[in-house]
Amino acid sequence: MSPLLLRQGLVVGTSSTxxxxxxxxxGVIREIAERVAAPAGTTxxxxxxxxxxPGLVDLHAHLREPGREEAETIDSAAxxxxxxxxxxVVAMPNTEPALDNAALVAYVLARGATTPIDVAVAGAITQGRRGELLAPMAEMAALGVRLFTDDGMGVQNPSVMRRALTYAxxxxxxxxxxxxxxxLAAGGVMNxxxxxxxxxxxxxxxxxxEIMVMRDLExxxxxxxxxxxxxxxxARSLALVIAARREGLPVTCEVAPHHFTLDEGALSDFDPNFKVHPPLRATRDVEALRVALARGDVDAVATDHAPHAPELKDLPFDEAPAGMLGLEHAASLTYEALGVGEADPITFFSLLSRGPARIAQLRAQDERVRHGAHGAAMLEGEDANLVVFDPAQRWTVSRxxxxxxxxxxxxxxxxxTGxxxxxxxxxxxxxxEGRLT
Amino acid sequence: MKSLRGQSLLSLEDLSREAIVEILDTAETFVEVNQRTIKKVPALKGRVVASLFFEESTRTRLSFETAAKRLSADVLSLAMASSSVKKGESLRDTIATVDALGIDAVVMRHHSSGAALQVSRYVPHVRVINGGDGQHQHPTQGLLDAFTVRQIVAEREGTRGPESGAELFQGLKILIVGDLRHSRVARSDVNAYVTLGAQVRVAAPGTLLPDDLSSWPVTVADNFEEALAWADVVGLLRLQQERGTGSYVPTLHEFTATHGLTIERAQRLNPATIIMHPGPINRGVEIDSRVVDRPSTAIDRQVTNGVPIRMAVLYLSVAGTGETI
Structure with missing residues (x-):
């Protein structure tokens, strides 16, 4: 790439702009100054x-490859x-088969390396995500995996979860x-x-x-x-985690855009596109999430991007799979939730980039990790994973x-907006200009 | 909705009192047709009604198909056991296939809540009549129950239903007993009765009450025996053992002991109390066999009334246009 000069934007650092x-x-931020002279050949x-x-970091994306390529591939998700x-993005391990061993992790990392962005992997906590036997976490960690989850389903057995934490x-x-x-969810399909x-x-x-949040905090x-x-x-889950973090427990949390923009009322027409787990909640929960976001009480906004083939989302409501797309609109929805014109850019990048990069350890200059550093503080010499967000631009989502x-x-x-x-x-x-090059 | 004319019938939630009364009054005119030697009118001649029962049914299906035929409609009836649904065809594709044959209305029953509404989105030009969707709604059952109550009360008062409108429901005391949590009949019954002006109480073991009963326009009976004495109408609900309801009560025997209409309770009832059950009955569970067979119960009358009510619904929905009201 020829040198690139971004002229007169609002550069958002960790504590000032x-x-x-x-x-x-x-590939790095060469210079930041009030005025930078463009070298020859600079765009x-x-x-x-x-x-x-800093470029945004998603802690929670279902890329569907391997196993569900009709819904999404690593390439299309990227x-x-x-x-x-x-x-x-961090690829969730609930693929088919689940990312519960080094070979599958290596496959996803290799596929991800061919895309224009960095694809990190979250490995499964248990073999086959069945919640019974621990997956080989050390072997996966050796490939750079820093996050492990059985997402799609929590680890139900408290004894297994305890063992996983102790091992990890x-x-x-x-x-x-x-x-x-x-x-307790008992096969339920909505709030x-x-x-x-x-x-x-x-x-x-x-x-x-909430009961699993309580259990896991302990x-x-x-x-x-x-x-x-x-x-x-x-509201209560969030309050519990925030209080525990203040107490000094090593816990972090994310919220998903659909949970702070939509409430359960969206389900009145039985449209499976609004079916998700955890489900869209009551209005008071949506409000509590927005308040926590603006206060900086949340560590990250994560998309829970969950593509599903159209025929599956056409099924009767109780039979349709849970999950919705998120990657293409999360930044706008977060900006909107932070108050549009009132939105604080530092909080915005903390939620969408620096917080998640820290949680996923994507800032670590670890030679076992193939990807560059993300969540930049906007200092000279840092890896140039950068985003330009136009807060004034209005657009309309179209499927x-x-x-x-x-x-x-x-x-x-x-x-x-944005x-x-x-x-x-x-x-x-x-x-x-909003288009892939 | 102010009138069912030209509309789909998916739920009783949004039907106004005048719309319900219009359906009941229309049904009243069809009662007479069902008593003729030649039980047929040409109201829907040349119209095609598809009857799609994705879930088992005896009375609702027979009743709907009888109603359509008495209106001279052609009926396409799909038996799911021998259909492509068994080969894994989706609901959407099944509906598209039936629609491609040229239909005016779909009567459907499905095990998923909201399925009728989803189908109405797939085929917006077709009238969809919900014959029961999951645990959501069973609108024609609610209508035929209200019709039956009005008919009996009118007979006793020496008046006729159509002249009374909804008047006979004012202050009428209705007790609904049993598995409200899983019952689409209960949801539709409550909508119909409350919209028409009746007072509704419910009685059930705690586990069979819905999760958020406070949002329902009913009161909970603290004492079942007292509530039985209070009620003008007792509507029993079926314990849906095929939906795993069994695990919501310790034993069927205990359910009968606490909330069944036993012979002893029936004997204490005011003889004028109307006893109803949407069927199929679990004899000896919700209601003692000997009580079922008493002439004072309205259970057979509910089945009989299913035909004129469904004729009225099909007629208003399919033949009616929005402009006529």
Missing amino acids: RVADVLVDG VMDVEGCWVG RAAAIGGYSA KPLGVRLAQHCEDEA EGALSSRLGLAGRPALSE LVRLTGCPLHFLHLST DSLQSRAVNTPYNHRAM RVRTLIAKGSLVVD
């Missing part, structure tokens, strides 16, 4: 009014991620839990409450999530192993123009 020029050359982009920050501003601790990795007690009772749909009570207290809470969806193979977005036809304009990843210009 300033209007400056950013020169990218040789100059005027990004006045835009935010210039393109969707790039359009959404992500320079790195000396490996320097972090476990991540999908908190839902399936016995339990007045609406589920009216619609005659079996409910998944908020408590089925297991972290017991074992001392770091744990990340995936897609927390209720017909997604990069993802699947079309199960719950936001079809929704008007959005959009990714440019993405530089792995030293190349990947997205320019």
Whole structure:
């Protein structure tokens, strides 16, 4: 790539912002200054009014490869991620077969390496994600895996979870839990409450999530192993984790855009595109999530991008699979939740890039890890995984123009404010003027 | 919805009092047709009604198909056991196939809540009549139950249903007993009765009440015996053992002991109390066999009334246009 000069954007650091020029050359941030002279052959982009920050990092994307390539491939997901501003994504292990061994992890890493962004892998905690026997975490960690989860389903057996935490601790990795007690969720398909009772749909009570959060906080207290809470969806879950973190427990948490933008009311028409686990919750939960986001109480926004083939999302509601697309609209939805014009750019990049990069250890300059560093502080010399976000741009989601193979977005036809304009990843210009290069 | 004319019938939730009364009054005119030697009118001649029962049914299916035939409609009836659904054909494709044959209406029953609404999105030009979807709604059952109650009360008061509109429901006390949690009949019955102006109480073991009963327009009976004495109408619900309801109560015997209409309870009832059950009955569980067979129960009348109600629903929905009201 020829040198690239981003002129007069708002450069968003870890604790301050300033209007400056950013020169990218040789895959790194070469210079940041009020005015940078463009060397010969430099591509100059005027990004006045835009935010210039570290490329976004998604902790939670279902890439579906191997096994469900009709819904998504590593390649199509990477393109969707790039359009959404992500320079790195963490691939969830609930593929078919599950990513529970070094060979499969190596396969996904190799496929990911051919895409324009960095693809990291979360390995399974248990063999086949069955929640019974530990997966070979050390072998996967040797390939650079830093996050382990059985996501799609939490580890139900507390004894197995305790053993997993105890085993993982000396490996320097972090476990991540999908908190839902399936016995209490009892096959439910939406949030339990007045609406589920009216619609005659079996409910998944908020408590089925909260009770596993409570259990796992105590297991972290017991074992001392770091744990990340995936897609927390209720006010109480979030309050529990925030309080535990203040107490000093090594816990972090993420929320997903659909949980802070949509409530259970979206299900009144039995549209399976709104079916997700944990389910869309009550309005008060949505509000609590938004408040926590703006306060900086949440460590990360993660998409839980979950593509499904159209025929599966056409099934009757109780038979359709849970999950919705997320990569292509998460940045806009987060910006909107932070208050549009009032949104704090530092919080924005903390939620979408620096927080998740820290949790996934994507800043570690570890030679076993193939990818570059993400979540940059916007300092000279850092890897040039950068995004330009235009807070003024308005656009409308259309399921017909997604990069993802699947079309199960719950936001079809929704008007959005703020959009990714440019993405530089792995030293190349990947997205320019909102389009893949 | 102010009238069913030209509309699909998916739920009783959004049907107004006038719309329900219109259906009941229309059904009243079809009662007479069913008593003729030649039980047929040409109202839907040349129209095609598809009857798609993805879940087992005896009375609802027979009743709907009888109703359609008495209106002179052609009936396409799909028996799921021998259909491509068994080969894994999806609901959407099955509906598209039937629609391609040229139909005016679909009567459907499905084990998934919301399936009828989903189908109405697939074929917006076809009227969809919900014959029961999962644990959500069973609108024609709610209508025929309300029709039966109005008919009996009107007979006793020496008046006729159509002249009374919804008047006979004002202050009427209705007790619904049993598995409300899993019952689509209960949801539709409550909608119909409350919209028409009746007071509804419910009685069930705690586990068979819905998760959020506070959002229902009913009160919970603290004392079953007292509630039985209070009620003008007792509507019993079927314990749906095929849905695993068995595990919600310790034993069937205990359910009968606490919430069954036993012979002893029936003997204490006011003789005028109307006893109803949507069927199929678990004899000896919700209701003692000897009580079922008493002439005072309205259970057979509910089945009989299913035909004129479904004729009215098909007629208004398929023949009616939005402009006529």
